[in-house]
Structure formats: structure tokens, C-alpha cells
Amino acid sequence: MQNKDCVQIKCCRLCNSKNLKKVVDLGKTPLANAYSKVKISKKLKRYPLGLKYCFNCGHLQLTHSIKPSKMFSNYLYKTNTSKKNFLHFKKYADEIKKKYKSNGGKILDIASNDGTFLNFFEEKKYFRLGIDPAKNLKRLSKKKGIIQIDNFFTKRESDKIKKRYGDFDIITANHVCAHVENLSDFFSGVQNLLKKDGLFIFEISYRASVLKKNTFDTIYHEHLDYHALYPICKFVKKFNLNVINFKTPDAQGGSLRVYASKNKNIRIQKNIKKQILKEKKTLNLFKTVTYKKFEKKIADCKYKLHSIIQNCKKNHMNFAGYGAAAKTTTFLNYFDISEKDIKFIFDDNKLKHGLCIPGTKINILNPSVLDRKKINVLIIFAWNYADIIIKKNKKFQKKGGKFLIPFPKPKLL
Ligand SMILES: [Zn+2]
Numbered sequence: 001m002q003n004k005d006c007v008q009i010k011c012c013r014l015c016n017s018k019n020l021k022k023v024v025d026l027g028k029t030p031l032a033n034a035y036s037k038v039k040i041s042k043k044l045k046r047y048p049l050g051l052k053y054c055f056n057c058g059h060l061q062l063t064h065s066i067k068p069s070k071m072f073s074n075y076l077y078k079t080n081t082s083k084k085n086f087l088h089f090k091k092y093a094d095e096i097k098k099k100y101k102s103n104g105g106k107i108l109d110i111a112s113n114d115g116t117f118l119n120f121f122e123e124k125k126y127f128r129l130g131i132d133p134a135k136n137l138k139r140l141s142k143k144k145g146i147i148q149i150d151n152f153f154t155k156r157e158s159d160k161i162k163k164r165y166g167d168f169d170i171i172t173a174n175h176v177c178a179h180v181e182n183l184s185d186f187f188s189g190v191q192n193l194l195k196k197d198g199l200f201i202f203e204i205s206y207r208a209s210v211l212k213k214n215t216f217d218t219i220y221h222e223h224l225d226y227h228a229l230y231p232i233c234k235f236v237k238k239f240n241l242n243v244i245n246f247k248t249p250d251a252q253g254g255s256l257r258v259y260a261s262k263n264k265n266i267r268i269q270k271n272i273k274k275q276i277l278k279e280k281k282t283l284n285l286f287k288t289v290t291y292k293k294f295e296k297k298i299a300d301c302k303y304k305l306h307s308i309i310q311n312c313k314k315n316h317m318n319f320a321g322y323g324a325a326a327k328t329t330t331f332l333n334y335f336d337i338s339e340k341d342i343k344f345i346f347d348d349n350k351l352k353h354g355l356c357i358p359g360t361k362i363n364i365l366n367p368s369v370l371d372r373k374k375i376n377v378l379i380i381f382a383w384n385y386a387d388i389i390i391k392k393n394k395k396f397q398k399k400g401g402k403f404l405i406p407f408p409k410p411k412l413l
Pocket of ligand 1: 012013014015016017054055056057059
């Protein structure tokens with residue numbers, strides 16, 4: 001029986017083709033952000049998690065999609081939680097201001113979170129509008145003087161925005177496309193609100209980085225898509241948009257930033273063709289054997305990590321983790337790591353303290369108590385912040401504590 005909260009993806013999210021094949025299977029996991037008290041955490045509902053490849057356009061997507069309202073109504077992730085992320089968005093905003101809109105203008109940020117990104121655009125020069133379904137983040141944006149609509153961005157919502165605020169010079173959408181239930185509707189909304197010579201800039205997680213670094217934990221129900229440049233270039237054409245430039249920033253473990261415009265006269269950067277050729281010929285992103293190899297690499301990583309944990313346990317060493325991000329849920333559930341293996345997980349986000357990693361009884365604690373706990377090994381689940389975490393916990397290492405980095409292969413430091 002098909003559960004209505006969970007629907008199998010039968011048509012490609014980009015090209016609508018039914019020519020899809022499952023290429024990666026990660027079993028069943030709870031929703032990655034369903035942090036809850038210890039009593040209910042293990043009883044959380046589990047949903048199938050896997051990847052399907054589209055033979056028509058080369059897109060890679062989840063096997064199942066979950067009703068968005070189950071996932072995003074009370075989001076515990078805030079953009080400015082980490083300094084690294086903050087700096088990434090600052091640099092990104094500075095580039096837009098300098099290169100594309102130095103005289104000011106109207107900017108819309110889709111999935112504006114707590115307004116961190118929009119706040120880099122000076123209130124005096126820019127009209128700033130945010131939209132985000134997380135009601136608890138609206139007041140944080142308001143404090144920064146940013147108008148934020150608390151809803152999902154759709155074509156219908158874009159009509160309402162257009163009526164009230166007109167169209168926009170810049171539209172940004174960072175790490176949100178993969179969360180969107182209906183991508184075509186979303187892009188129609190963008191097309192509707194973008195000025196003729198406006199620019200739509202969006203950042204998405206880059207499939208090439210996931211495969212290279214073996215970071216399978218970035219696969220969870222909120223991330224429906226695993227993008228590559230080639231399928232995206234074809235997709236945006238349907239909305240009268242042209243990809244004019246791209247970048248591959250290191251943010252979120254490896255991203256693809258795409259610059260798209262309606263203006264056919266803008267010169268298209270030559271490096272786009274080169275990157276597409278690389279995706280086809282060098283990275284083999286459009287061959288299914290690549291994903292079979294990826295699955296094997298994940299299995300090897302699981303085996304290696306378990307053997308490290310078992311060996312250390314024989315020597316009476318205690319484990320804890322660092323970083324209770326959404327990806328930690330996929331990691332622990334797919335790797336069958338439970339409270340028997342890991343005592344706690346430390347995380348800087350106060351909103352998560354006292355809750356458990358979904359599907360486990362592993363408690364999330366404030367790092368300020370790390371000193372008082374008898375921990376020998378800290379597994380860094382927030383691997384994209386490994387350098388910062390290690391630097392911050394020099395004292396732990398001086399006392400003989402070890403760090404374990406899981407990717408690309410588990411390694412004790
Ligand atoms: Zn497709």
C-alpha cells in the first residue's frame with residue numbers, strides 16, 4: 001500500500017521521462033531532521049531511501065519523495081549557525097553586488113532561512129524580500145528589517161508576490177531546489193518574477209563532489225536531487241533561461257552555483273562546455289556503472305568504520321560524535337550505529353540540545369560539557385567543518401583524545 005506521506009518517484013523531476021532505474025539503495029531511514037526526545041526517537045517512521053538515474057536526461061534523484069509539510073514546518077537549521085557558512089554567503093553576496101548589481105535593486109531570496117544572506121545587501125540600496133516556510137525563522141528575519149513571507153515558493157505564490165512587489169533584478173535560491181516538490185512549478189515562478197535582464201542564481205549540491213568524496217550521508221529525504229551541470233542546462237531552457245556561468249564552491253561539502261538569465265544577448269562563459277565534457281568523459285556521471293561503484297565504496301566505508309569501532313571498544317575506548325546535522329541521521333541509520341556504539345553527539349546548535357538523532361537514542365549535548373565526559377574518540381560527522389572542530393577541541397586531543405574522520409575513508413587522527 002502506498003503511504004500518502006511517501007510517494008515513489010516515477011517520472012524524472014527534470015525531464016518527466018519514465019525511463020528511470022534505481023542505482024543506489026540505502027534502506028529505510030527516518031526523516032533526517034526529525035529530532036525528538038529519547039522516548040519516541042527509535043519509533044519514528046522510516047521511509048525508503050535510494051537513488052534513481054534518468055536515462056533520458058542524466059539526472060539523479062531519490063526513489064521516493066516525502067510530503068514537504070512533514071519536513072519543513074519547524075526547521076532547526078539556521079544559516080548563520082556556523083562561521084564558515086556565514087563567510088561563504090558573505091563572499092557570495094559581495095560577488096553579486098560587485099559584479100552584477102552595484103547600484104542596488106530588488107532582490108528576492110527563496111528559502112531565506114533567518115535572513116542571513118539577504119542581510120548582506122544593504123537596506124538603503126536594496127529592496128530585500130525573503131520567502132521561507134519555516135515560521136519560527138520569520139521573526140529572526142524581521143529583526144534584520146527583512147520582509148519574509150512564510151510559505152513555500154510556487155508559481156501561484158509568485159503571482160501574489162508579483163502583484164504586491166513587482167518583478168526582481170536578482171533572484172537567489174541556495175540549497176533549496178533539491179527540497180522542492182515540483183521543480184517545474186518552482187522554475188515557472190522564478191521565470192514569472194525575473195526581470196528581462198535579471199539574473200537567477202542558485203546553489204545546489206554537486207553530484208560530482210558527492211561521488212568524489214564518497215559523502216553518501218548528504219543523501220536524505222529532504223534532498224530530492226543530486227545535480228550535474230549538463231541536465232540543469234537543458235532543464236532551465238524550458239523556462240526561457242540560459243545558463244551563462246557556473247562555479248563550484250566548496251560550501252555544503254561541494255556545491256554547484258548556476259547563473260541563469262532570460263537575456264539571450266549575455267555572453268555565455270566558455271568553461272560551461274568544458275565542464276559538461278568533463279562530466280561526460282572524465283567523471284562518467286552519465287553511466288550507471290559509476291553509481292554501482294559508489295554503492296560499493298559506501299559499503300567499504302561502513303565495514304572499515306565498524307572494524308575501527310570494534311577494535312577501539314575492545315580497548316575500552318568510548319566514542320562520541322561531533323555535529324548533529326541532517327546528514328548524521330543518514331550516516332548512523334544506514335551504518336547501523338546506535339547508542340551502544342556512541343554515547344553522545346555534540347552540536348553547537350542550542351535548539352537541538354536534549355534531543356536525539358532520529359532513529360537512535362543518541363543524545364545531542366552542548367559541547368561545553370565535553371570535558372566532563374569520558375570520551376576517547378570523537379567521530380566528526382560534520383566533516384565539512386572538521387578543521388574548525390579539531391581546532392576548537394585542541395584540549396581534548398592534548399589529553400589523548402582522538403578524532404575520527406569518516407570520509408573519503410574512515411581515518412583516526
Ligand atoms: Zn530526466
